[in-house]
Amino acid sequence: MLFNSIEYFVFFPLAVFVYFVLVQRYRVLWLLLCSCYFYMVFRPVYVLILFFTIVVDYFAGLAIGGTENAKKRKMWLVVSLVANLGILVFFKYYNFFTSSINELFGFLHISSRGSLLDILLPVGLSFHTFQAMSYTIEVYRNNQKPEKNFLVYALYVMFFPQLVAGPIERPQNLLHQFYKKYEPDLERINSGMRLIVWGLFKKMVVADRLAPWVNTVYGNVRNYSGPEFVGATFLFAFQIYYDFSAYTDIARGSARVLGFELMKNFERPYAALSVRDFWRRWHISLSTWFKDYVYVPLGGNRVGVFRASLNLLFVFFLSGLWHGANWTYVIWGLLNGVYLVFGNLTRNIRSKWGEIFFGKREFFRSFFQWLTVFILINIAWVFFRVENLSDAGYIFSHLGSGWGSVGGAWILTNLNKLAFIGVGLAVVELVEWGNIKTKILERKVLIPALVLAVLFILFFGSFQNQQFIYFQF
Amino acid sequence: MKKLNLFFYFFVCFLAFAVLVFGKLHFLGRYFLQSNSGSGFTNGDMYDMAEIDSLKGYIPVKNSIEDTKIEEAKIFTLGDSFFQSTLASENFANLLEEKIKTPVYNIVQQSDDYINVANPLIFLQKEKIQTGKSKVLILESVDWRSQKRARNYLNSIFREPKLIDKVNKLLYENGDVEYFVRRNKLANSLRQKSKNWEYDFLNEIDARVGALDEKSGMAFYFEEVNFHKNNKTDNEIEEMAKQILALSEWLEKNYNIKLLYINMPSKFAVYGSVADKNFVYDGFSTNLHSSLESKGVNSVDVYNLFLEYKNQHPQELLYYPSDSHFTPVGKGILLKATALKIQDM
Numbered sequence: 001m002l003f004n005s006i007e008y009f010v011f012f013p014l015a016v017f018v019y020f021v022l023v024q025r026y027r028v029l030w031l032l033l034c035s036c037y038f039y040m041v042f043r044p045v046y047v048l049i050l051f052f053t054i055v056v057d058y059f060a061g062l063a064i065g066g067t068e069n070a071k072k073r074k075m076w077l078v079v080s081l082v083a084n085l086g087i088l089v090f091f092k093y094y095n096f097f098t099s100s101i102n103e104l105f106g107f108l109h110i111s112s113r114g115s116l117l118d119i120l121l122p123v124g125l126s127f128h129t130f131q132a133m134s135y136t137i138e139v140y141r142n143n144q145k146p147e148k149n150f151l152v153y154a155l156y157v158m159f160f161p162q163l164v165a166g167p168i169e170r171p172q173n174l175l176h177q178f179y180k181k182y183e184p185d186l187e188r189i190n191s192g193m194r195l196i197v198w199g200l201f202k203k204m205v206v207a208d209r210l211a212p213w214v215n216t217v218y219g220n221v222r223n224y225s226g227p228e229f230v231g232a233t234f235l236f237a238f239q240i241y242y243d244f245s246a247y248t249d250i251a252r253g254s255a256r257v258l259g260f261e262l263m264k265n266f267e268r269p270y271a272a273l274s275v276r277d278f279w280r281r282w283h284i285s286l287s288t289w290f291k292d293y294v295y296v297p298l299g300g301n302r303v304g305v306f307r308a309s310l311n312l313l314f315v316f317f318l319s320g321l322w323h324g325a326n327w328t329y330v331i332w333g334l335l336n337g338v339y340l341v342f343g344n345l346t347r348n349i350r351s352k353w354g355e356i357f358f359g360k361r362e363f364f365r366s367f368f369q370w371l372t373v374f375i376l377i378n379i380a381w382v383f384f385r386v387e388n389l390s391d392a393g394y395i396f397s398h399l400g401s402g403w404g405s406v407g408g409a410w411i412l413t414n415l416n417k418l419a420f421i422g423v424g425l426a427v428v429e430l431v432e433w434g435n436i437k438t439k440i441l442e443r444k445v446l447i448p449a450l451v452l453a454v455l456f457i458l459f460f461g462s463f464q465n466q467q468f469i470y471f472q473f
Numbered sequence: 474m475k476k477l478n479l480f481f482y483f484f485v486c487f488l489a490f491a492v493l494v495f496g497k498l499h500f501l502g503r504y505f506l507q508s509n510s511g512s513g514f515t516n517g518d519m520y521d522m523a524e525i526d527s528l529k530g531y532i533p534v535k536n537s538i539e540d541t542k543i544e545e546a547k548i549f550t551l552g553d554s555f556f557q558s559t560l561a562s563e564n565f566a567n568l569l570e571e572k573i574k575t576p577v578y579n580i581v582q583q584s585d586d587y588i589n590v591a592n593p594l595i596f597l598q599k600e601k602i603q604t605g606k607s608k609v610l611i612l613e614s615v616d617w618r619s620q621k622r623a624r625n626y627l628n629s630i631f632r633e634p635k636l637i638d639k640v641n642k643l644l645y646e647n648g649d650v651e652y653f654v655r656r657n658k659l660a661n662s663l664r665q666k667s668k669n670w671e672y673d674f675l676n677e678i679d680a681r682v683g684a685l686d687e688k689s690g691m692a693f694y695f696e697e698v699n700f701h702k703n704n705k706t707d708n709e710i711e712e713m714a715k716q717i718l719a720l721s722e723w724l725e726k727n728y729n730i731k732l733l734y735i736n737m738p739s740k741f742a743v744y745g746s747v748a749d750k751n752f753v754y755d756g757f758s759t760n761l762h763s764s765l766e767s768k769g770v771n772s773v774d775v776y777n778l779f780l781e782y783k784n785q786h787p788q789e790l791l792y793y794p795s796d797s798h799f800t801p802v803g804k805g806i807l808l809k810a811t812a813l814k815i816q817d818m
Contacts, residue, residue: 006651013489417675
């Protein structure tokens with residue numbers, strides 16, 4: 001079920017109403033039923049995959065927690081990881097790997113070919129698989145007690161607000177919340193509703209209105225040239241941010257209405273002054289997942305510079321692969337890894353140069369840093385958005401073309417649209433900035449502001465039921 | 474303030490419940506629905522999607538009553554919305570019956586899914602048609618769905634929906650609830666205003682409208698636009714012709730039914746250049762017709778007949794600007810050609 005669908009506007013109030021009417025002992029069961037329904041609207045049969053991993057991880061968790069024998073604990077952890085990663089690899093990467101090997105064989109004139117499977121990727125597979133794995137890993141590390149109540153554990157994996165696109169929660173943050181009894185506290189409900197309305201505004205009024213511009217250019221790159229590529233990539237940077245952060249806002253808002261608090265996933269990423277800073281602010285739940293479960297166990301930055309750089313590149317290679325079974329995502333991930341490695345290696349030199357060029361003019365220095373990071377991130381977004389590497393090649397080789405033909409006529413024709421988009425971007429950025437400075441979205445916003453936002457969504461929102469971009473991952 | 478707040482949330486829950494009940498229970502919900510058309514006329518399916526005031530059409534709708542019994546019929550017609558269309562004239566089967574004075578039975582939609590909507594196999598399995606005297610089946614498909622349908626003709630199995638299908642449909646297919654929310658009397662006018670504002674101010678139109686000529690008000694469905702903007706290869710057409718040939722042979726062998734296949738050109742095939750100056754028709758319909766005739770499958774080249782008529786009578790429209798379907802002029806051309814073809818069969 002999509003958050004921006006009419007189904008959700010019917011489903012959510014009814015789910016909340018029954019939840020608060022029920023006595024505490026049935027609430028977990030009710031939320032689990034709601035979560036099953038929420039997921040089954042996409043494709044009923046895929047709930048079986050979730051059920052399989054839930055059963056495996058539940059018993060693996062109990063087995064790990066039930067023994068002190070290191071070998072057994074490790075064995076059960078491996079069972080859980082193999083089950084989760086096995087499903088992820090089969091559904092998400094089997095065709096990718098097979099077609100890549102086929103292409104390689106073709107290049108080497110080897111006639112053998114692996115056959116591709118006609119399978120659909122279950123919605124949000126990468127998200128709930130990672131959340132499930134974090135449970136068994138944390139139990140293995142003795143940071144979390146194994147969950148004995150099967151329904152509570154199942155709800156941890158399936159909790160509908162964050163089931164299909166995160167935030168990827170940790171068991172320490174979420175599991176204990178299912179045992180608390182929440183009364184229908186009006187202040188908390190209002191706060192959750194504000195987040196939901198804000199998320200819908202970002203998604204339906206701004207992000208979905210950016211989508212046609214981006215899709216037109218990226219859908220047929222050979223018909224366009226430099227100015228369109230720059231414009232479409234700039235808009236895509238905001239489209240993907242508003243789209244994904246809107247999902248997180250609605251997820252967090254929905255959970256808050258029910259009484260639960262989910263982790264933050266974004267912290268104004270485009271205000272970052274370094275790529276490292278960007279990754280502290282972008283998709284925080286995934287970045288910290290990779291940091292805690294891959295980067296740090298590999299040695300993190302406690303090892304030598306060369307090894308630490310390799311670790312970083314490996315983590316970003318995985319992050320790229322996590323996003324999608326396509327070389328474009330892998331290159332996007334690796335490019336970000338290269339930015340970070342380069343940033344680490346040149347930190348001292350850059351700092352000295354900064355002092356020489358800017359001296360005490362901190363504002364100019366910050367502006368230069370911000371602009372550099374924004375451009376670098378946008379270059380990487382090209383790989384994220386293109387459909388294949390050939391399109392990326394075309395874009396970069398034609399970036400310099402077509403600048404002479406940018407005419408005032410085109411701008412005049414599209415003036416209204418450009419103004420609308422400009423105002424939309426400005427409003428979102430201002431509110432998000434205001435939220436960090438003064439927690440405006442957490443405060444008691446006046447009812448007229450809420451009503452205005454709802455009216456804006458109804459009147460200016462795009463009601464084409466456009467999927468959230470991150471659903472495909 | 475607290476009471477007002479509480480009341481508001483109770484109202485939201487009540488509203489959600491009411492929408493669910495009225496959306497799912499159609500006999501109740503219909504009293505709250507706003508129809509874009511009045512009784513006896515429609516504004517056109519493209520207007521229904523776009524809802525832009527300047528696109529609004531006025532098309533009278535006729536009633537077509539099926540009075541031919543299935544066992545009396547010598548000719549069956551089976552097609553999609555073009556054959557069911559009663560815009561300003563009776564449906565194709567009734568007009569054909571009147572023209573050739575032979576009992577024609579119109580087979581109404583056989584399936585919920587658009588690919589199988591005009592699938593003879595499903596009809597034959599469902600109705601348990603017996604082999605007897607030679608009959609004719611006029612099978613029609615709009616061009617942009619014809620490829621998928623051809624692939625499916627001999628691969629479909631009719632089965633009565635099981636309980637689990639019914640439960641799944643009730644629980645997980647919520648198009649009716651969505652329809653109720655979009656089309657109820659309260660939301661309808663707001664939505665229409667919003668769509669008109671988007672069009673006037675941002676020049677944006679419903680994504681289902683794939684192309685539009687503002688001057689003539691000619692709007693085109695996005696699926697047909699996409700279909701015609703991709704050229705079809707000779708191999709694809711040959712493959713399609715083979716699949717229809719296989720169906721034709723199978724019908725003849727198992728049911729003693731002769732097939733007459735009609736590939737119906739969509740509006741964009743005929744009038745696409747009105748909305749897109751660069752559009753060049755790739756000859757799909759004509760090429761398919763030639764391929765079918767060379768294999769001995771009866772077919773009517775509707776596209777060329779339409780083109781000829783359009784060139785001779787540019788003022789007479791073959792399709793409605795605000796609808797995807799043909800006008801009585803277009804239907805008349807198809808009728809005449811079909812009657813002639815049947816005489817030859």
